[in-house]
Amino acid sequence: MPDALLSVRGIHTYYGDSYVLQGVSLEQREGSIVAILGRNGMGKTTLIRSVAGLTPPREGEILFRGASLRGRPPYAIAQDGIALVPQGRRIFRSLSVRENLLLPTSGLARPRGGRWTLDSVLREFPQLAERINHSGGALSGGEQQMLAVGRALMANPHLILMDEPSEGLAPRLVQQVEGIMKSLREHGHAVLLVEQNFALAMSVADYVYVVASGRFVFEGPPAALAAAPDVLDQHLGVAGAKVN
Numbered sequence: 554m555p556d557a558l559l560s561v562r563g564i565h566t567y568y569g570d571s572y573v574l575q576g577v578s579l580e581q582r583e584g585s586i587v588a589i590l591g592r593n594g595m596g597k598t599t600l601i602r603s604v605a606g607l608t609p610p611r612e613g614e615i616l617f618r619g620a621s622l623r624g625r626p627p628y629a630i631a632q633d634g635i636a637l638v639p640q641g642r643r644i645f646r647s648l649s650v651r652e653n654l655l656l657p658t659s660g661l662a663r664p665r666g667g668r669w670t671l672d673s674v675l676r677e678f679p680q681l682a683e684r685i686n687h688s689g690g691a692l693s694g695g696e697q698q699m700l701a702v703g704r705a706l707m708a709n710p711h712l713i714l715m716d717e718p719s720e721g722l723a724p725r726l727v728q729q730v731e732g733i734m735k736s737l738r739e740h741g742h743a744v745l746l747v748e749q750n751f752a753l754a755m756s757v758a759d760y761v762y763v764v765a766s767g768r769f770v771f772e773g774p775p776a777a778l779a780a781a782p783d784v785l786d787q788h789l790g791v792a793g794a795k796v797n
């Protein structure tokens with residue numbers, strides 16, 4: 554793909570002797586939403602961690618905006634413009650909303666400029682503005698998810714890695730997360746989304762990959778996945794699911 558933002562090329566990723574990603578390749582265009590679907594323990598988070606440099610692949614290559622990420626530590630990858638919204642949100646419960654938002658930029662030697670500042674993030678998420686001095690632990694699950702996204706935006710990333718943002722959220726808040734992702738795409742950010750919420754992924758994604766036991770078993774646009782009953786049944790357990 555000539556205009557790929559992210560190219561993952563045949564990566565193999567391990568935890569010690571445990572062989573998890575077994576030759577995974579993926580391409581993502583600028584400003585697109587790509588979803589990774591798959592059952593528990595199949596390697597979704599490991600893929601996110603591979604891209605973020607937290608568990609670098611032992612073989613294969615990851616290119617971001619045409620440059621290899623090989624050997625780059627997580628902070629350098631963040632500086633390159635990849636932000637992570639981790640599984641379980643990982644906000645600091647004892648710090649205030651403001652402190653949580655300011656933390657990622659406070660340590661950067663060269664803060665990345667861009668449209669996202671404390672003010673613009675708070676305009677995007679008025680619920681956070683109302684709770685600016687509350688501690689992270691006092692927020693609802695949905696507000697914590699907004700905070701995790703807002704914190705990622707503060708780095709003005711090109712690509713946002715989101716690991717199961719809808720996990721544990723009530724349906725109304727899942728809708729809100731869906732709206733947030735569409736709004737990120739409108740603002741020109743690409744999102745690499747890991748989800749177990751099939752309907753959510755199918756409704757926001759431009760392109761979908763299905764992972765099973767560390768390999769991709771399907772890739773294509775959401776409509777093609779909806780028309781692949783074997784994949785839905787075998788790998789996602791959503792046979793006969795209605796899409797939208």
Ligand SMILES: Nc1ncnc2c1ncn2[C@@H]1O[C@H](COP(=O)(O)OP(=O)(O)OP(=O)(O)O)[C@@H](O)[C@H]1O
Nearest residue numbers: 568571573591592593594595596597598599600640
């Ligand atoms: N730190 C680790 N050390 C050893 N093995 C790990 C580690 N983290 C994950 N694994 C194993 O790697 C495999 C893939 O895990 P991963 O977290 O990528 O799955 P996942 O698809 O994100 O699952 P979930 O949907 O439950 O979040 C699993 O078998 C898991 O047990």
Ligand SMILES: [Mg+2]
Nearest residue numbers: 597598599640
């Ligand atoms: Mg996971």
